Amino acid sequence: MTHDDFKVKVLGRAEVKSKLTPSSLSDGTAFGFIENDDRVLINTTLSNYKQDVETSKTPISFEIAGPHEYLYFNPSNTKVAIVTCGGLCPGVNNVIQSVVNQLYYRYKVKQIVGIRYGYEGFIAKYNHQEVELTPQSVDKIHFFGGTVLGTSRGDQDIVQIVDRLSKLNINILFCIGGDGTLRGAHAIHQEIHRRNLNISVAGIPKTIDNDINFIDKSFGFETAFTIANDIIRYAHNEAIGAYNGIAIVKLMGRNSGFIAAHAALSVHEVNLVLIPEMAFDMDGSNGFLNVLQRRLENRHHALIVVAEGAGQHFFDSATLEKDASGNIKNKDIGLFLKEKITEEFEAKGFPFVLKYIDPSYIIRSAPANANDSKFCGLLAQNAVHAAMAGKTDFVVGHWNSNFTLLPIPISVSKRKEIDVEGELWWNVIETTGQPASMKKQ
Structure with missing residues (x-):
């Protein structure tokens, strides 16, 4: 990665004076307009800073x-479209x-x-008509x-x-x-750029x-592990209510186990967490089944929490399918564990009672909690600020307590995963x- 990889594209010179007034103070001590060279370091450790100084490198940032003093788009004749894609x-x-309220009330964008229904809403054959969005039409939607x-x-x-987009004058x-x-957004940008x-x-x-x-942190994540917190506590009640009671809770996490990890940290009752980033065996003296049996004997x-993408190495890769987005459709690791535990313990005559719980679709379709709701609003506001200033092909993010902008290509260059040698794990x-x-020993 180089410094240039983190430069956000702009459509052109911003020349429309913004009517926003972030601060009434002029002494530079209060929050004000953002300059294009205002940046936040990716790595803030002292050792990295010293290394950059010694090598005369520009730190990656x-x-x-935030709001800009000059805009690229004139609010009075700007038209905006909003699309939501993927899972709930x-x-x-x-x-x-x-986004609607920020555009309408702060920038006076009325269109x-x-x-x-996602990107297919742009395609004529699906016949999905766009809808007008106003503060009145979105007034109560955050409750759902x-x-x-x-x-x-x-x-x-x-x-x-x-x-x-062109026909709608977006x-x-x-x-x-x-x-x-x-x-998909990056591909749309490339075609827009090709057409100038x-x-x-x-x-x-x-x-x-x-x-x-x-x-x-992405929005929805905190709500997800907060709801999972309640479910895990209830599952713990199920486990302790029976002799050698086992409760398995499967949570979302196709490639990364952040929900499982954070939910377990929020409930100090979880005994085993399995995530996609970790390798584990079923058998062997230190394999999952023996670890579980020793726990029950003691x-x-x-209480087991497993991310949906964990343990996929136990399945035949030749039978794996993909969804419409090209993501591998994981096999059900929760049911797999249930079957393996049942098979192992019944063969040994080891008594147990097992309950399997999969709350995934309940969690993902829930409304945001208070902190996530706040976070959603701030992400949206900052995305609007950047877009009105002519930034493009960017994603709004959060890093080191700052809201940030980064080019879409760098954000999708790889997935963020838990470092199993790191502090979180x-x-x-x-x-x-x-x-x-x-692993087997």
């Missing part, structure tokens, strides 16, 4: 998000509402439309989970999408979605798994008491 996630409606615009998965024809497109949505159109493409990261690169109950091991390794 993000552009800080707490907070999508909050983002829609906040805002919602695209129905899901997305009022609807969503879909899968690739759509980029040429047709840009044709529709100046700014806000794409709310995860990794696949952002890749003045359309800004802004990404607002939506992933319940919290797995977007260079963004320390305490006579066990060490905290999980300390909290659960599980072995650092469940």
